[in-house]
Amino acid sequence: MNAATDGATGSGTGAGTGGGAGAAAGGGGGLDTAFVVAWLEEAAGEIARQRDRLTELDAAIGDADHGTNLDRGFSEVLRALRETPPSSPAQALMAAGATLIRRVGGASGPLYGSAFRQMGRTLDSGEAPGASVTPAAFAEAFGAGVTAVERLGKAAAGDKTMIDALAPASRALSQAVRDGLETREALTRAARAAADGARATVPMTARRGRASYLGERSVGHEDPGAASAALIVAALATAASRTAAG
Amino acid sequence: MKKLINAAESLVDDALTGMAAACPGLRVRDRVVLRAEGPRPGKVGLVSGGGSGHEPLHAGFVGYGMLDAACPGEVFTSPVPDQIMEATRAVDGGAGVLHVVKNYTGDVLNFEMAAELCDDVTVASVLVEDDVAVQDSLYTAGRRGTGATVFVEKIAGALAEEGAPLAEVARVAEETGRRSRSFGIALTSCTTPAAGRPTFDLPAGEVELGIGIHGEPGRTRAPFAPAGELAAVAMDAIHGDLPLEGDLLVMVNGMGGTPLLELYVVFAEVEAYARGKGARVARSLVGNYVTSLDMQGFSVTVCRLDDELTRLWDAPVETPALRWGR
Numbered sequence: 001m002n003a004a005t006d007g008a009t010g011s012g013t014g015a016g017t018g019g020g021a022g023a024a025a026g027g028g029g030g031l032d033t034a035f036v037v038a039w040l041e042e043a044a045g046e047i048a049r050q051r052d053r054l055t056e057l058d059a060a061i062g063d064a065d066h067g068t069n070l071d072r073g074f075s076e077v078l079r080a081l082r083e084t085p086p087s088s089p090a091q092a093l094m095a096a097g098a099t100l101i102r103r104v105g106g107a108s109g110p111l112y113g114s115a116f117r118q119m120g121r122t123l124d125s126g127e128a129p130g131a132s133v134t135p136a137a138f139a140e141a142f143g144a145g146v147t148a149v150e151r152l153g154k155a156a157a158g159d160k161t162m163i164d165a166l167a168p169a170s171r172a173l174s175q176a177v178r179d180g181l182e183t184r185e186a187l188t189r190a191a192r193a194a195a196d197g198a199r200a201t202v203p204m205t206a207r208r209g210r211a212s213y214l215g216e217r218s219v220g221h222e223d224p225g226a227a228s229a230a231l232i233v234a235a236l237a238t239a240a241s242r243t244a245a246g
Numbered sequence: 247m248k249k250l251i252n253a254a255e256s257l258v259d260d261a262l263t264g265m266a267a268a269c270p271g272l273r274v275r276d277r278v279v280l281r282a283e284g285p286r287p288g289k290v291g292l293v294s295g296g297g298s299g300h301e302p303l304h305a306g307f308v309g310y311g312m313l314d315a316a317c318p319g320e321v322f323t324s325p326v327p328d329q330i331m332e333a334t335r336a337v338d339g340g341a342g343v344l345h346v347v348k349n350y351t352g353d354v355l356n357f358e359m360a361a362e363l364c365d366d367v368t369v370a371s372v373l374v375e376d377d378v379a380v381q382d383s384l385y386t387a388g389r390r391g392t393g394a395t396v397f398v399e400k401i402a403g404a405l406a407e408e409g410a411p412l413a414e415v416a417r418v419a420e421e422t423g424r425r426s427r428s429f430g431i432a433l434t435s436c437t438t439p440a441a442g443r444p445t446f447d448l449p450a451g452e453v454e455l456g457i458g459i460h461g462e463p464g465r466t467r468a469p470f471a472p473a474g475e476l477a478a479v480a481m482d483a484i485h486g487d488l489p490l491e492g493d494l495l496v497m498v499n500g501m502g503g504t505p506l507l508e509l510y511v512v513f514a515e516v517e518a519y520a521r522g523k524g525a526r527v528a529r530s531l532v533g534n535y536v537t538s539l540d541m542q543g544f545s546v547t548v549c550r551l552d553d554e555l556t557r558l559w560d561a562p563v564e565t566p567a568l569r570w571g572r
Contacts, residue, residue: 055441063322063460064441072320101359105297105323107352110359152355205385209351212386213379213456214463 030132031183035243036089037081040096042235042242044074050231057224061211066108066224073104073112089133093120093141107209108225111149111162112232118148135186139170139177142190146170153208160206160218162225169194169233184240194233198226247442254439258298258320262305269566271309277325278333279305279316290406290415291315291337294346294399295330296353297322299438300459302567303395303536309565310572312403313346321438321539322460324352330360334367342368342412344419346398348391349375370412372419374398376428376547378487379456379465390458393499393547394426396535397559400568404561422555427488429456429480430545432501433470436461436538455479459501459538459545473508477515480546488550490520493528495549495559502537504544509533512544520548529559535567 047054047070054067080099086092097117100109122141123133133141146166155161172193176186199222206218209225251257258277266274273282285291294304295317304316314337317325334343343364347357354373361369374391402419410418432454435444438461445461448454453476456465468479484490498513500506513532520527528551536545549555562571 059441059445061463063462064438064445065320065322068440069320069323102326102328105319105326105352105356107324107350107355109326110352110355153351207385208387210387210458210460210462213390213458213465215381215386215465217463217465 030134031089031138032132033086033089033092035239036092037086038239038243039236040074040077040081040092042238043232044078046231046235046238047071047074047228050227054224054228057222057227060221061206061214061218062224063210065106066228069104069106069108070112070228073100073109076100076103088124088131089138090120090124093117093123096120107153108162108228111153111225114148114152115145115166119145135177135183139173139186142173143170155208158204159208160201160204160211160223160226161208162223162229164201164204164223165194165197165226165229165233168197169229184237187236187240191230191234191237194230198222198230201226247437247439249437249439251439254442257439258318261298261301262318265305265566271564272305272566275336276332277318277329278336279308279318280333280336281308281310281314285314285337285339287339288341289339289409290341290412291334291339291343292346292399292403292406292415293317293330293333293337293343294395295319295325295333295357296348296350297324297460299436299539300536302534304399306567307396307399307403307565309563309569311407311561311563312399312565312568314343321440324350324356327356327360327363330357331364334360334364334369338367342370344402344406344412344415345369345371346395346402346419347371347373348395349373349388350390351387353391368412370416372398372402372416372423374423376423376426377456377458378427378429378483379458381465392430392459393428393497393536393545394423394549396497396531396568397426397495397547397549398422400563401555401558404558404563407561418554418558422549425488425551425555426547426549427484428545428547429483430458430464430501430543431455431476431480432457432464432538432541432543434503434542436502436541438539453543456483457501457538457541457543457545459536461538461541473511474515477512477546478519480544481516481519484546484548485519485523488548490523490525490548491550492525493551493556494520494525495529495531495551495555496520496527497531497535497545497547499531499536499545499547500534501541501543501545502534503540503542504534506533509544512546516546528556 051067058066101113376394
């Protein structure tokens with residue numbers, strides 16, 4: 001439960017040059033603050049666009065508020081990032097996580113919030129915390145974020161939760177980085193694995209979260225948490241294209 | 247959709263403004279509903295909370311003999327840790343604070359986070375998990391907290407008012423939960439203001455069995471039937487899990503859109519059912535206490551009383567939604 005114990009917004013390291021200068025996510029290069037901010041912006045945009053779809057998925061097997069709640073939370077994340085521009089990827093992620101925990105409520109607030117905070121904390125404690133992180137460090141942090149969700153939500157693969165999108169994405173990302181793939185390609189593979197994972201929840205019987213109360217009746221519906229997780233991971237690939245374009 | 251709202255986004259705040267204006271015994275601050283008089287030194291504080299849309303739960307149960315604070319979230323969405331922390335600190339009279347938490351993943355996570363962050367206050371927690379419609383806790387998030395929450399808040403609140411220490415208040419809260427079971431049936435879905443249309447479609451000739459309190463679909467559907475048969479379905483489920491015996495506290499609860507007239511019809515059936523099993527309905531509540539917005543339907547909650555619980559149930563209470571003896 002460590003991921004959940006610290007309420008303060010992460011302070012980051014204060015090192016580095018800040019977000020504006022030369023965002024980079026292409027090649028084998030580092031992932032900088034601008035990339036992480038772009039990721040959060042893309043995720044917020046996609047969640048806003050798909051808000052009604054997420055809420056409809058939730059209406060089928062939950063309580064019809066997933067899109068509304070996440071949209072509210074990610075709008076607040078964007079506002080927080082504008083008000084206090086982060087100076088490192090770690091700081092951006094911890095600020096996003098703290099904002100989601102403070103603003104969303106429900107289960108998705110603490111779960112996504114803890115994931116981002118744990119990512120930030122892992123980057124912050126890495127060998128070279130600062131304005132840019134290596135793809136390998138980013139993949140490791142992503143994995144730590146997913147582990148935080150598993151621990152907090154007590155969910156495992158196959159339970160029909162966001163883990164079913166996040167865990168395959170984490171594996172794909174780590175594998176791609178180990179194989180030495182270009183960063184953008186690695187993030188694209190993660191996005192694909194998350195989308196496949198979300199679709200794979202359709203035939204599953206929910207064992208965690210509110211859909212679990214339906215038992216067998218949850219079969220035949222995509223899990224709204226897995227669907228939103230796939231959107232958030234897809235935003236990684238979009239952000240990579242965007243920030244590497246220049 | 248026709249709803250008496252100004253805007254879906256401002257619904258909870260607008261309602262809290264009205265509640266504060268209507269209830270001089272309450273004070274509303276940053277989405278925390280408190281007793282106006284503040285904490286009493288040496289008394290254990292009781293804090294509960296959850297999504298809005300279940301009124302009068304929880305804010306309607308803030309007052310003498312029951313809760314010290316309630317934290318309303320967005321509609322059907324648990325409150326955030328900040329609210330719970332603020333409530334916890336605000337009601338601490340030096341004797342510690344009991345969190346009454348309904349078993350939903352979101353409620354549990356947010357209350358856990360708040361309790362961990364409130365390291366300056368001694369916090370105990372009781373989980374209410376009374377809904378027998380959720381069968382196997384190995385393959386689910388566990389039984390939902392529903393109607394028994396009212397019993398736990400009333401009975402633990404009464405003991406706290408007597409000045410009992412936190413461990414005792416927590417014990418009686420646990421005991422109340424352990425002795426309570428619920429089952430709910432919906433005749434219609436409900437419409438959340440943000441979604442604007444019913445959460446699920448229920449044909450005219452069918453009912454949902456084993457619903458929770460968030461408009462989520464139930465375990466199964468069944469043909470619509472007379473009140474006696476529907477009451478028997480609920481009571482069979484409860485009796486099958488915790489056999490009815492001795493003195494019972496029974497609540498027949500409306501889901502928000504059911505006339506009280508019909509709830510009394512259900513209560514008559516429930517009372518006869520209990521008598522048929524050799525038990526006695528010694529105390530009762532009939533009305534809308536744990537609702538799901540505008541849903542039509544009812545839930546039954548049964549608690550097997552003992553002398554201590556009966557005495558605490560009968561103790562004076564003065565809240566917007568429950569008041570007697572004072």
